[in-house]
Amino acid sequence: MLEDERGVESFDQVYEEVFSVLIKVAYHITGNIDVSEELCQEAFIKYLSRPIKIPTIEQSRYWLIRVVKNLCFNYIKRKGRESRAVDKIKEMPLPQNQNEGERELIKKEDIKIVQTALMKIPLKLRTVLILKEYGQLSYKEIASMLRITEGNVKVRIFRARAALEEILSGEDF
Amino acid sequence: MCPDKELISAFFDEETDAQWSNKISEHIDSCSDCNEQYRKIERLNKYLLSADISEEQIIKTRVYDAIKRKQIVSQENAFWRRHIELSFSVLASAAVLIIALCIVFITGYSKAMEIVSSENTIEEIPQDINVQIIKLDEAAAYILSEDTGYDILITIPSGSGLNVKGRPELIREADYNRRQ
Secondary structure (H helix, E strand, O other), X not given: OOOOOOOOOXXXXXXXXXXXXXXXXXXXXXXXXXXXXXXXXXXXHHHHOOOOOOOXXXXXXXXXXXXXXXXXXXXXXXXXXXXHXXXXXXXXXXXXXXXXXXXXXXXXHHHHHHHHHHHHOOHHHHHHHHHHHOOOOOHHHHHHHXXXXXXXXXXXXXXXXXXXXXXXXXXXX | OOOOHHHHHHHHOOOOOHHHHHHHHHHHHHOHHHHHHHHXXXXXXXXXXXXXXXXXXXXXXXXXXHHHHHHHHHHHHHHHHOOOOOOHHHHHHHHHHHHHHHHHHHHHHHHHHHHHHHHHOOXXXXXXXXXXXXXXXXXXXXXHHOOOOOOOOOOXXXXXXXXXXXXXXXXXXXXXXXXX
């Protein structure tokens, strides 16, 4: 068990609570699972090396999501892959999951369909929706995290949902 | 009048004011269009959350182990940078102890050196011994008879040629036959 002398909550508790959220946020923003793994690791190491403790799990969760979001943005910026990847994905057809003989594969395929659809909407809209749906953050938290107004968060979430519905309208979801 | 679609989206996220929430909720129950809009958002939400990363557990364990390893390394490094506060009396006694140990070590070392130097005079290491041997068999016999751990260097006298033993004409004949 990892010792965390500084925090009120132990690191293990925070890890247990937040990891799943963090990897999903990272994966859906970057679209790359290996990169997400690295970024999550980096975020938790940053968390552990903080000189000032974070008293609650909730605050740790917010802090970690914010850090991983920034790491994802940095990654996208650094690699300059965003535009190229989106261009590629836009040309790709959505993976099909209607094959009756592959029931076991359906769940694994689902995430690809969701991810392909998510990658088709602009990063600005995608991030807000991901922070809402996977990060389960409030509009206020998202607004302060992205330094935009709550009204803007509301608009972006609505637009992201509309765009995603449009993309998935042909799919059986 | 139907509320804005944006408001339904915010209502789904429970981000509308309490006074509005009740009205929107009532309206959604009565209006089929808005109800459909709400269901769409609900369906999308469920759909997004149903998608699991299949190898999440493996990644979780792997990342945890990696963090653990890095933390152990950083803790080891941190030891040298750690500030330790000690009182003056503890420091003084530690200093006295170190000086005492140094004295004991130096005197002990010089005594040990005396013993070693006296022991060194007991045996003289022999210098080169030159023995002239003509045959290889004799050389082997000599090495075996001298039961020592010394290095033995065998040199062939300079100027003396090595003669081929045997019958050269037979060798030449064999070579001639092979070529043919």
